[in-house]
Amino acid sequence: xxxxxxxxxxxxxxxxxxxxxxxxxxxxxxxxxxxxxxxxxxxxxxxxxxxxxxxxxxxxxxxxxxxxxxxxxxxxxxxxxxxxxxxxxxxxxxxxxxxxxxxxxxxxxxxxxxxxxxxxxxxxxxxxxxxxxxxxxxxxxxxxxxxxxxxxxxxxxxxxxxxxxxxxxxxxxxxxxxxxxxxxxxxxxxxxxxxxxxxxxxxxxxxxxxxxxxxxxxxxxxxxxxxxxxxxxxxxxxxxxxxxxxxxxxxxxxxxxxxxxxxxxxxxxxxxxxxxxxxxxxxxxxxxxxxxxxxxxxxxxxxxxxxxxxxxxxxxxxxxxxxxxxxxxxxxxxxxxxxxxxxxxxxxxxxxxxxxxxxxxxxxxxxxxxxxxxxxxxxxxxxxxxxxxxxxxxxxxxxxxxxxxxxxxxxxxxxxxxxxxxxxxxxxxxxxxxxxxxxxxxxxxxxxxxxxxxxxxxxxxxxxxxxxxxxxxxxxxxxxxxxxxxxxxxxxxxxxxxxxxxxxxxxxxxxxxxxxxxxxxxxxxxxxxxxxxxxxxxxxxxxxxxxxxxxxxxxxxxxxxxxxxxxxxxxxxxxxxxxxxxxxxxxxxxxxxxxxxxx
Amino acid sequence: xxxxxxxxxxxxxxxxxxxxxxxxxxxxxxxxxxxxxxxxxxxxxxxxxxxxxxxxxxxxxxxxxxxxxxxxxxxxxxxxxxxxxxxxxxxxxxxxxxxxxxxxxxxxxxxxxxxxxxxxxxxxxxxxxxxxxxxxxxxxxxxxxxxxxxxxxxxxxxxxxxxxxxxxxxxxxxx
Numbered sequence: 001x002x003x004x005x006x007x008x009x010x011x012x013x014x015x016x017x018x019x020x021x022x023x024x025x026x027x028x029x030x031x032x033x034x035x036x037x038x039x040x041x042x043x044x045x046x047x048x049x050x051x052x053x054x055x056x057x058x059x060x061x062x063x064x065x066x067x068x069x070x071x072x073x074x075x076x077x078x079x080x081x082x083x084x085x086x087x088x089x090x091x092x093x094x095x096x097x098x099x100x101x102x103x104x105x106x107x108x109x110x111x112x113x114x115x116x117x118x119x120x121x122x123x124x125x126x127x128x129x130x131x132x133x134x135x136x137x138x139x140x141x142x143x144x145x146x147x148x149x150x151x152x153x154x155x156x157x158x159x160x161x162x163x164x165x166x167x168x169x170x171x172x173x174x175x176x177x178x179x180x181x182x183x184x185x186x187x188x189x190x191x192x193x194x195x196x197x198x199x200x201x202x203x204x205x206x207x208x209x210x211x212x213x214x215x216x217x218x219x220x221x222x223x224x225x226x227x228x229x230x231x232x233x234x235x236x237x238x239x240x241x242x243x244x245x246x247x248x249x250x251x252x253x254x255x256x257x258x259x260x261x262x263x264x265x266x267x268x269x270x271x272x273x274x275x276x277x278x279x280x281x282x283x284x285x286x287x288x289x290x291x292x293x294x295x296x297x298x299x300x301x302x303x304x305x306x307x308x309x310x311x312x313x314x315x316x317x318x319x320x321x322x323x324x325x326x327x328x329x330x331x332x333x334x335x336x337x338x339x340x341x342x343x344x345x346x347x348x349x350x351x352x353x354x355x356x357x358x359x360x361x362x363x364x365x366x367x368x369x370x371x372x373x374x375x376x377x378x379x380x381x382x383x384x385x386x387x388x389x390x391x392x393x394x395x396x397x398x399x400x401x402x403x404x405x406x407x408x409x410x411x412x413x414x415x416x417x418x419x420x421x422x423x424x425x426x427x428x429x430x431x432x433x434x435x436x437x438x439x440x441x442x443x444x445x446x447x448x449x450x451x452x453x454x455x456x457x458x459x460x461x462x463x464x465x466x467x468x469x470x471x472x473x474x475x476x477x478x479x480x481x482x483x484x485x486x487x488x489x490x491x492x493x494x495x496x497x498x499x500x501x502x503x504x505x506x507x508x509x510x511x512x513x514x515x516x517x518x519x520x521x522x523x524x525x526x527x528x529x530x531x532x533x534x535x536x537x538x539x540x541x542x543x544x545x546x547x548x549x550x551x552x553x554x555x556x557x558x559x560x561x562x563x564x565x566x567x568x569x570x571x572x573x574x575x576x577x578x579x580x581x582x583x584x585x586x587x588x589x590x591x592x593x594x595x596x597x598x599x
Numbered sequence: 600x601x602x603x604x605x606x607x608x609x610x611x612x613x614x615x616x617x618x619x620x621x622x623x624x625x626x627x628x629x630x631x632x633x634x635x636x637x638x639x640x641x642x643x644x645x646x647x648x649x650x651x652x653x654x655x656x657x658x659x660x661x662x663x664x665x666x667x668x669x670x671x672x673x674x675x676x677x678x679x680x681x682x683x684x685x686x687x688x689x690x691x692x693x694x695x696x697x698x699x700x701x702x703x704x705x706x707x708x709x710x711x712x713x714x715x716x717x718x719x720x721x722x723x724x725x726x727x728x729x730x731x732x733x734x735x736x737x738x739x740x741x742x743x744x745x746x747x748x749x750x751x752x753x754x755x756x757x758x759x760x761x762x763x764x765x766x767x768x769x770x771x772x773x774x
Binding site (some may be wrong): 092095096097098181187209284285307308332356357358359361397417419420442448500503527528573 | 636660709710711712713714715716717719720724726755
């Protein structure tokens, strides 16, 4: 049909002709089955009722970005043939100890209502949720015979007993068991033995950043039985105890964890010979004297995790200079500008870089550590393939941000936090640099900017809105000067779906009005703003299908320390969590959370 | 009583203009907003005119509002109680300390630390404590031959020997 678009009446007739003469159902099924991208799927499902139905029956994977947005029953009703489900729970702030354990995000309803009826389900991924042994039992009972992938990502509430059950029940099917950064009650090491003995098709096993005990012999059994094992990330276990494992696991491509023990006998690591196909590596507490372990395969190394090592700036320089094929690098800021220059010169294919925050304690201070505009600029110029940058910086300039905008055209994820140690920052505010970065990096979907007062003016904040493009997620900290800045920011954000604000100067009223202005917004989390005792002004954003939860500011909350090192994570600042929801007020909120709407 | 006339500054005049803009928008908007009028809370500096129209006060409580400020007079008819409250809020806010002070008062939230990294840094601290106290196992940085820029002194010269052992290992693995 050439020419102008048909009038509505003629379009309806055109569609019905198509239907009537039969584009056969089966054909549509087949075609849609090849459509994987969730955004394409969303668009297809909105075309007409028939396409909506066929999408619902053929969609293989759904991610529920926030567990309280939709009920399990509703999900089941729409997608009865789902094969893979991901659900996310607690706010990201939970990773920083800012969300108490009893806040919510329980896996129970999801498992109870979906594990049995979803007859095609073979992969489940839960992030930041509370999962109990009973939940895993129920899951395994319903799906054990066909569960291929179980990912519990920063979850808590279960023990190794449940893992034993998983190991024994999913023996023919389990390919991926992912438990990274979970809090797991350790009732023994049998689970690993059971897994090794019963699961011949295991490809990926990850219990990195857990505190589970490991028996090296069980790992050797795993290597012997699971010839398909490609990726293993474990908790702490002396590297020298893994010599046998590495000799057997000849197909291994990825390894992280283990540790260099305190009683350092240098000779015992001499016999560690890593598998020949290894191209992704991380070793906890690795120091200058153990670094050489990597040298034999540094040239083929694609992923390197140095976040939990004891390497100095000089070590980083020496090591990274040997890794020209690196795609993914994670370090602490001890890498320094010097190390970043080496990265820029050497790692021309680098796609993802994370620079985490090191120690502030003067006794432990990493002397040459600290990354600034010098390192960032070198990085931008040298690593044009970068897709994701997350960095804690000690100093920054507009120029460095401009460089990133000029050179890193593939960037889809950019996050920067300006540390608070250095009193004087070279070049604030960062208004122009931020503008140029956003204008230059047109593929940006995720953006985080955490500065200090004076770091970004109201004008700068309006630039972020104006040039937000297709950004879907933002974390903003210490930005702007007045409510006006927030309002003008909000006016620009057409595609923003998820917003986190921290330590800002905005009033409750401005927050509410700003949220109303963002058409795509479905989730907002705020901590540290000009809160009232009741959150009353937040009601300005009350509307159907929009839940508002308020945690009032309180010195009583101070009695709940959440950090292990004695530093109390006092959450005396108010928190606001507002989100789109089809289910109404949640029934499991703790007593310190006040549901404002629905009340 | 008319508002306190302090030295007229640009920002004060701007705030007044903003407040008037808000007020006139509210007056033009249809229908009253169902909010109570907490007049007493603001120690009102503006006097809400109590002039009544010839037919008595209208049903929605809209009345005439008269403002005296800096030698100027603004009279607005049909101002709802809510509208008046809004204006008074603005005026009261203008009298309080500027927002910048409030902003700095808020930024006592330290940058939060990721729990996983925090655990690692704590463990490292424990290790360095035992290293200093216990039998001769030094921190890795000290075992390596120290580069010239390094300020930290090694515990004893025997660590240099350990350091060269490390170099030997490196050469062996590469070969």
